[in-house]
Amino acid sequence: MSLLHDLTNLDLSDSTEKVIAEYIWIGGSGIDMRSKARTLSGPVSDPSKLPKWNYDGSSTGQAPGKDSEVILYPQAIFRDPFRKGNNILVMCDTYTPAGEPIPTNKRSNAAKIFSHPDVIAEELWYGIEQEYTLLQKDVKWPVGWPIGGYPGPQGPYYCGIGADKAWGRDIVDAHYKACLYAGINISGINGEVMPGQWEFQVGPSVGISAADEIWIARYILERITEIAGVVLSFDPKPIQGDWNGAGAHTNYRKGKDILKTGGQHQTWTLTLLLQ
Structure with a gap:
């Protein structure tokens, strides 16, 4: 070895x-x-x-x-x-x-839109918050959860620390550093509401580069979980019942607004043209 x-x-x-x-x-x-x-x-x-x-x-x-x-x-x-x-x-x-x-191929049409002079003039900035769940390989059950059972109720896990609150941090930190190394504009990470669930943020990035960066960040994360022997899930509801779901929330802002007035922050749940 x-x-x-x-x-x-x-x-x-x-x-x-x-x-x-x-x-x-x-x-x-x-x-x-x-x-x-x-x-x-x-x-x-x-x-x-x-x-x-x-x-x-x-x-x-x-x-x-x-x-x-x-x-x-x-x-x-x-x-x-x-x-x-x-x-x-x-x-x-x-x-x-x-x-x-x-x-x-959704990127081709997206590239046409983002390269239009009127769109370029808007200076569209995106920040994407990608939630995901880490699953035990053989049972497809979240890491840290007892097999066939459940952990304690949600509450202490969001941004939590400790062996009884956070599982998979080595994978999360490895992903964070690997994205920075790759040149991805990753801006942060945090533990999510459901144990075994995490989030990373990409951006602010301009136009279609935000989509390229989030896809490569997903690729890097799946490669790291492959090495770790853990399954990566972007399922919006990996565990049924009163457990937190997972999404990719997209924050949108016009660069001109930021530069000229500071702008009113707008958060949209946006389906990217690159799917």
Whole structure:
């Protein structure tokens, strides 16, 4: 295991200029994330300089078996906290070989809207509060909960500390630091109302970058829970009954209002165009 750890953490810059790019996209359900890696000849910082790539869309619920090729278009680059060095994470959206956005590609239309001069002039800022639940792998029951049973009533868990109030903090802190390393504008974390439930906040970020950042933050979190042997759930109601639900609340503000008048803070429960 020590050798495996050493190999996983090899610093490639000592021996080669080549880097690894992990191409990431949203799967056919609109919730699941997929990724695959490729080798580049050297460091890249501009997504337009990255090659397009393809995958089998029939295996992700995004294309029929008789015409399964889907093309990945790189859209945003982040530093890779897992491989480190010059290696990168690449947020992509998805197209047919003819260059048409596939039906599950919501980013393409969102990019058109956010790049419109009138929208750019509004300087739209977003702050997204993403709640999630950590589940025990084999029983799909929240971490810290007795299997088949329940913890004490809600009350002491929100922003709580202590072995009887907070479970999964190592995962949460690892995610926090990994997002900062990646270049995501993560602004905070906290324990949520239901034990085993947490929240992180991304933003303020401008326009479509907020959506790219929240998706990559979700990807990083799921990779960390994979390592930890814990299941990540974004289910809005993971436990039925009088237990707190989970959502992704979106705070919206016009940058002009902030700069000129301080603006009236508006909070909308917004469905992002990037789903």
